[in-house]
Amino acid sequence: MKERTPERRRRLEEVLRRRQPDLTVLLENVHKPHNLSAILRTCDAVGVLRVHAVNPTEGVPTFNETSSGSHKWVYLKVHPTTEEAFQHLREKGFQIYATALKEGARSYRQVDYTKPTAIVFGAEKWGVSEQALALADALIHIPMLGMVQSLNVSVAAAVILFEAQRQRLEAGLYDAPRLDPELYQQILEDWLMK
Template sequence: MTPARIERLRQVLARRQPDLTVLTDYVHKGRNLSAIIRTADAVGISDVHCVIGDSDYKRFLGTSMGSHSWVDVHRYRELAPPVELLKTQGYQIVAAHLSPTAVDFHEVDYTKPTALMLGAERVGISEQGEAYADVHITVPMVGMVESFNVSVAAGIILTEARHQRQQAGLYDQQRIDQATYDRLFFEWGHPKVRDFCLANQLAYPPLREDGEIDNPSAWYAQARELLAARAANAS
């Protein structure tokens, strides 16, 4: 890696927001999911939770064009598991949903642990999602159309979340734990070695201060010996 690349990775990781996420409630169009994930990365989100059916998820994976490179997408078939997980972790569930109780999206405090819930195109948030939400929000409009595209709405709301967090200084210091920082730095900086290690259930090799693998020839030799020993024991 070049020094500029290393510095870029460090800057991005130092601004990741571990307590801001997106939860999609059966958003099924791959292009919208990909746009939401790109926006999530742009505001420092590392994890997105997607409730989506099998066939729609396969189509999304086929058209994601690398959007998973910087954001971990956690897939679910039902809404209850991710909501329960996030609520247990102290997140407020903020649903983009036009209801009688909905408030202007600016009125929410996004410096709190927040999960933005987004519903499917035309259908919106499900009844289950509506009930799970702690607050419903809406983006004011003055035109003839009734709603923004879901990915556009995500961009508008997450930009407000980023602004509030910027004002509160939440991008001014590293907020993810060091173990997560080190893991992501390795995975982003050495994707081929990451894939090799994951495929073969190997621990990541140590890195030097310049971000490169420490003594790569020795590590690869050791890895080959370990894999050969495994194969011999299995035969």
């Protein structure tokens, strides 16, 4: 267990005050541990509190060194099916955007991320499932000007999440705590134990 120094507590409080409980990602069948770890690291960097995942093996790959321990600071909720994950997010009031190389997909820059937002990223080789595409509120993509059609899933997540962070910074959403006081205290105690 880490030592509970005043400096460590202040740092944890500072980070927790900027957590964005209404910004998340749903990882659909993202199997490669280095991709999962890199996405969790990005989520931590932009203030995501919880990541959601669907994995057909009913589990999530092990973390590797890429996450730099960020899995300690970003909670991971695994859902048994894509449909149940969407249902859970909708009950929490999230608008859901799926990443896709499809006609009609909007540029990721044309989305308002200041609203409660979940972004769906799919498996490295196949992308987001047809089911998830049908369930999403809208489709988004990253415009590509070179020969390749898409970015690695962890890179795509970083590009889109930092756009969400930019919009939220401009809107002042990082200026005051966004968690209710009871949840804030509960998470702080959890973090202090790590």
